[in-house]
Amino acid sequence: MKRSVQLAVGAAAAVISAVALTATPADASGSHGADVYVSPHGNDRLSGTSAQPVRTLPRAQELARERAGHANGDITVHLAAGVFDLSQPLKFDARDSGVNGHRVIWQGSRGTEISGGKQVTGWHPVPGKPGLFSAPAPKGLDNTRQLYVNGVREQRAQGPLPVTVKATATGYTASAATMAGWRNPTDIEFVYTAGEALWNIQRDGLGQWTEPRCPIGSMSDTTITMAQPCWDNSTKRVLFPNIPGRSVNMVGPYDLTNGRHPTYVENAFEVLDTPGEWYLDRSSHTVYYMPRPGENLHTADVEAPALEQLITATGLHDVSFRGIQFEYATWLTPSSPEGFSEIQAGYTNTGPDGWAVQGLCQFVPNGKCPYASWTPEPGNITVSGGSGLEFSDSAFTHLGAAGLRLADNTANTMVRGNVFTDISGNGIEIGGVDQPTTGSTHDVQVLDNHLYGLPREFHGGVAILNGYSQHDVISHNQIDHVAYSAISMGWGGWPDKIKVAATPNNSHDNVVSDNLIHDYMLSLDDGGGIYTQGITGSSLATGEKVTGNVIYGQLGLGKGVYTDNGNTYENVVGNVIYGVAYADVGTAHVDYRDNLGNNDPTLIQGNYWEQGDKDGNNKGVITQDNHLLDNPSAAPKSIVDNAGLEPAYRGLLSRSATGNGVPAQPTRVGAFAADGKVYVTWNPSYAFNNAALDSYLVTAGSRTVSIPAAQFDKQGYAVVDGLANGTSYVVTVRAHNRFGASTPSLPAAPVTPGPYLERRGIRRGPTVEQ
Template identity: 20%
Template sequence: MRNSLRALSRTLPLWLFVCCGGAVALTELHVSPAGSDTNPGTWEAPLATLGRARDILRETRAAGNGASVWLHAGVYETGASFILDAEDGGTPDGLVEYRALPGKKPVLVGGRILPPEAFAPVTDESVLNRIDPAAREAVLCADLKTLGIGDLGEFPDSFTTPPALPELFFNGTRMTLARWPNGDEWATVKTVVDSGPAPWRNHESADTGTFEYDGDRPARWATAPSVWLYGYWCFDWASETIRVKAIDPARQRISLSKPHVYGIGSGNPAARRFCALNLLEELDAPGEYYLDRENARLYFWPPAPVQPGSTVLSLLKDPVIHVRNAGHVRIAGLTVSCCAGNGIQVEGGESVSLHSCMVRNTGLDGVVVRDGARHLVENCDISETGTGGLVIEGGDRKTLTPCGHGALNNDIWNVGRRKRTHAYNVHMGGVGVLLAHNRIHNAPHQAIGLGGNDHVIEFNEIFDICQESDDCGAFYMGRNPSERGTIIRHNFWRDTGGPRSHGSSAVYFDDGTGGQTVYGNVFLRAAGGSFGAVFVHGGHDNRVVNNIFIDCKAAMRHVRWNDKGWAEWVNGDLWRERLLKEVDITRPPYSEKYPELAGFFEPGARKRVNYSSKNVVVRCPMLLDGDWEEENNFVTDADPGFVDAAAMNFQLRDDSEVYQKIPGFERIPFEKIGMRRKPTEP
C-alpha cells in the first residue's frame, strides 16, 4: 500500500489521499530544497519547507490519520525553529512521520550559507595592523551586514555554559575562534597575585583575580576592544570563560573582570591553564576566524578555497526541530547541523521517536528529550556538539513514576567543543531511563552524567573519556543520596583519564551517593591517579558484583567520610532540601522502595559501607581500599581464560578458572555489548 501511494503521489493532488470517503488514511507530502511552498506537495511538485508541510497537515489531515512527510536530498537553510505542537501529533494507529527519502540525505542547517563572493582580502590599514604580518594576505573579510546579518550577540563577562552565539563552519567542520596559544595548547599561570574570593576555603578578597604570566604575548592585545580567557582556574573539573579587566605588560599581570567561583589557585596539582579567545591579533593559523561583533564583520583564514556551499555561519538559537507536547511522531533519517542552539528538542508528549538521525556541529546540546513518556532516541549519530550530546530525562521523582524513555544504538562522540567540563555525551535525569547498546566515546570530561532514580545503563561501550579534565569519571553522579536504584550492568569501560590524572575512574559515585548497583561490567585501564575503576566518595550501600577489572591501578576505592563530615552533609541545607523537600525519603514511596534509607538522619543507625563480591581482578595493583564488605573476589596476574585478550575479546571461555574460583559467577555476555544496528531503512 505504501509503495502504491508513493507512486500515485507523483502526480495526484494531496486531497485525493485524505478525502476519498476515508478509504485512504495516510497522507503523504514531499519537501525539497528545489521545491516551492506554492506547490501541492507531490513528488514532482514538492514543497520547499517543513513548516508549510506541517501547516497543510493541520488543514487537511483527518483526526487519527497518519501522515508521512518525505524530505528529498539537499541542504535546507532554516531561519526559524521547525515546531510540532500537540495538534501535529498522531495516534498509536496513525503515526506522523517526517523522514528522509530512502537513500537520500536531507540536511537541515541552522544558519546561513555564506557565498564565496562575500569574502574579500582585508584592505583596511587599521585592521591589517592588528593582524599578524604572516597572516595578513591569507585572512579574508566578509561584511555580514550586506548579507542581512547584523546581530551577532556578545559574550557575557563570565560564563561556564556558553551562550547560543554564531560560529563558523567550513566543509562540515567547526572552525576555531581565533585563540592563543594555537590548537590544543595552553598558557599557564606563572604566579597567583590574588586569587579573588574563594568561599570554599574561606578566603575573602576585594580583588576579582589577578595573576602573572610568562612571556610578552598579551601585550599584543592592548588595542583589542575586549579579551576573554577560558581557563581551568582552580580545579581541573571546573572551567570558565571570563573577560579580562586589565593587562599590565610591564609587570606581566592580567586581572579578571569577574571572580572565578573557586578563585584562581591550585585546587589540583597541575598548573592552572588558560587560553585567550576571539582576538583579531591572534588570527594567525588556517581555520581560525574572528567576529567583529560591533561592525558585523567576519575575518577568516580559510584552510582551503571558499567554494559555494562550503561556509556556514550558525545563527539559529532555538532548536532546529522542536517537538512540544505532541505524541506518536517519528523523525527519521534527517541530518541537523550548524546551529547556534540545540539540534533537536522534544518536550512533553508521548511516544516521539528519533531514528537514524545525524546531529552534529551544534552550538549547545545535540538532542534534548525532556518530560513526557516513552520517547525513543535510536540509531542516531550525535557528534561535535558545543555542550552535551544527548540530554534525556523524565518521570516524577516524588512518586518514582518512570518515564519509559530510551536511548538505544546511538553513537555519541566529540562533545563539549565549547564547554569542556560538565557537558556529557549523555545526561540522564528523572526516573526510569534506559541507556542501552550505545557507543559513547571521546570527551574532554565525563561521558554519562546521572540524576534521579531507577535508571538502567546496559550493554554500552564507553571509552576515551576524561581526556582533558581531572577528578572525574566516565560515569558520574553526586550530592544527592535520594537518587538511588540505578543499575549499571554489562558495559565495557576502557581508557579513562588523561595525562593529569589526579584521579579518574570509570564509575564515580561522588559526595555521598549510595544505593546503586554495578554488575557484570568489564573495566580495562579505567582508573587513574588515586581513584579506582569504581570510586565511591563518601557514600555507602553501593554494590559492585560479578565484574571483571583488567589493568586498572585499583579496582575499587572508597574515601570514607568520618562521622563529623557525614553529619555536616546530613544537617546541611543542600541535603535537607534534596532529601526532605524535593522528595521525602522518610515517607513512601521512598521508605518502601529503599528500606536502607531508614534512620538516614540518625547518627550510627546504619553501617556506612559498600559491598564487593564475585569480582575478577586481573593485573590490578590494588583490589580495593576503604570501607567495603567483600567476599569471593578473585585476584590474579594471569589471563583467567579470556577468549582473545589481544583482540579485546574479554568473554570468558567455558573452561575459565573463574568458574571454579568464584562459585556462582555469572557469565558476562560480552558479545552483546556495543551498538547492534541493523542495516535497514530508517
C-alpha cells in the same frame, strides 16, 4: 549549494521502523493521501503531494496539523534530500502530535539536513595581512561561536595572553597596556583550563572537571575589568563559615583566581595568526578566516551557525523524527556577560546573585531550592514535557550547545540508531535536576547510538547526561573519544562532604547496560566511564543497574565506574573494565541518612577488572565474586561481544557526519627540560574528521620532531633533542592525519635545557626528524 553530508537510511531505517515505538508504516496505514511532501525545490503555494511538494518545513508543519485530525492512520511528512535552512526555530506543540492512536512521522531521505547556519561568501584577501581573508557577515548573523569550512569545525582565534596579570576584585591588573588597544574588548574571553599536562601542573580553577570562561567587560591601560555576572559567579562563591575552603555549593573551589590565571585568550582579532583560525568582527559585520594550505574560499562551503535552537517541542506526543541530519546551531550565552561559570557537566552558575543563592537552598539564607539546581546547558534540539517521541537514524552534528535535550517530564521516548558528534557540549541530556521529588522523567530509552568526538568547546560536558528519572534505559551505545565522562547519572549527592545526606529524589530503576566505552577523559580529570552520584533508588532492588558494560582506555585521572558522593543503591555487576587511570570501581562514601556510620549501600559483583579487591562487606559496600583480569583478551567473550552497538546498527561506525579534514589540536601540553633536550607530553586529539591520526609534530623553537601516534599512545611523551643549553624554548604540538596537520596547540610554559637537569634521571625516548 551547501555541502551535503549523506545519511545512509535504507536497511538501517527499516530495522529502526520495525522496533521503534510500534510505529505503523505510512504505506500500510490507509492514510497515504494525508501525507505531506516537502522539498528544498518545492513551492509553498502547492498542495504538498508527492507531485507538488511544498518548500519549507513551517508550511509542511501547517499541512500536517490540518490533516492529522482527519487521518485514519499515521501521517508521514516526507523530507526530500537537500538542506532545509531555518530562519527561526521550528516550534512543535501539542497541535503537532499524533491523534487517534496514530503517529506523525517526519521522515528524511538520503541527505536530508535541517540547518540553522548561514553560508559565508564573498571572500577576498585582507590588505597588509598575508594569508588572511575576510567576507561580509551574512544578513541575520549577528553573532556565532563556530565556523565550519567544508563541514570541518575551525578554531576560533586563540592565543596566550601577551601580558602577565594579577587578580583584583573586579578583574586583573596587567603588566603592560598591550591589550588596551585591542578591538571589541567585550567579545574577548579568558579561558581557564584544568592545568597543563604532567610537568606544568597548575591549580584547577573551578575543579579539574571544569573549563570555565569569562568575557572581558572593559579594558583601560593596564586595568582589565571582567564581565558581570560571570566574574562574581566564578570568584565569590559562598564559603561555609566553619569549614575553611569549602564552598557552600560543595562541588568545587570557590574562587577562579585562587592561585590561577587565565590559560589563554579567545575571540580576539589580535591573536588570529594561524591557518585554520577565524574571527567574527561584530562591529564591522565582517568574518575573518586564515585558510589552510589547499583551501579555496571561492569554492569552499563556509557555514556560520546563526540559530541557537533548531527544534523546540513542548507537550508533543506520538511523533517520530527519522533520517535527518540536524546541524549548524550555536549557543550565545557564553558570549554574553553570563559567560560560562561551570559547576559540572555543563551546569553553570548564572544570574546577578547566582554565586550567593543559586541552588544553595537550605544552606544559606534565601538560598534557591532545590539544592544543586544550577542552570543546565540548553539543547539545540529540545523537548519539554513530551511523550511517545522517537529520534532515530539521524545525525546530530555541528552543534554549539547540547545536541538533544529531553528536559523535565519527558516520558516513553526512544533515541535509537543515531550519531552524535562535533557538538560543543553534552551529547544527550535526559531529565533535569530542579524537580528531585516531583519530576516525572521516565521510560526514556537511549539505545544503539554512536557518540564520539565531543564535547568540542565546553570540555567538561559528557556524552549522555541523566538527571533525576525513573525506568530509563541507556544500553548498547558506543561512546568513544570524548573529553570527559562518557555517561553521567544522578545528582545532588555532594552534601555528604559536610556529613549531610544526599538530596532526596524519586530516581529509581534506571539501567546502564551493555555499552562499549573507550578512549574517554581525554581532556579533563575526576570523572569516569560511567559516573553516578546521589541516591539512585530505595533499595538495591530499585537502585541503578550498571551491567554488561565494557570500559577501557581512560586517560585523565578518574575511575571506570565512578560511584561518587551520596551514590546509594548502585549495582555494578558483570562489567569488563581495564586500562583505567585510577580505579576500576569506586569510591565508598559514608551514608549520612542515619547515624550508624555505614557506607552508601552498593553491590560490586561479578566484574572482570584489574582492581582485584577481595570479597567482603565494607559497611554496606558488598564486593563479591569479581575476577582479576590480567589480560584484556581473557575477558568473557559473551560480555565483550554483546557490548556496544547491536549488529543491525554497527553501520553507524562508518557513517560520516562531518567533513574530511585535519584533526583537532592537542591540549594541555607540558614540557620538561634536560641536557640539550626537552621532554614533552600532552593530551591527545579526540576529533579526527574522518581520518585516523598517524602522528604528532612536536616543535621547540625551530626544531620539529615527529612521533607516530601509536608510539605516543604507548609511551605518553616525546623528546625534542639537539637544543641549546641555556636557551629558552616554547613548545607546541600538532596532530596529523592524511589530510594534514592541526593548528598548533597552545604552548607549554617556556623551558630552558641545561646539563645539570640530566641528573633528574629521565632518559631519552626515540624520535624521528621531521
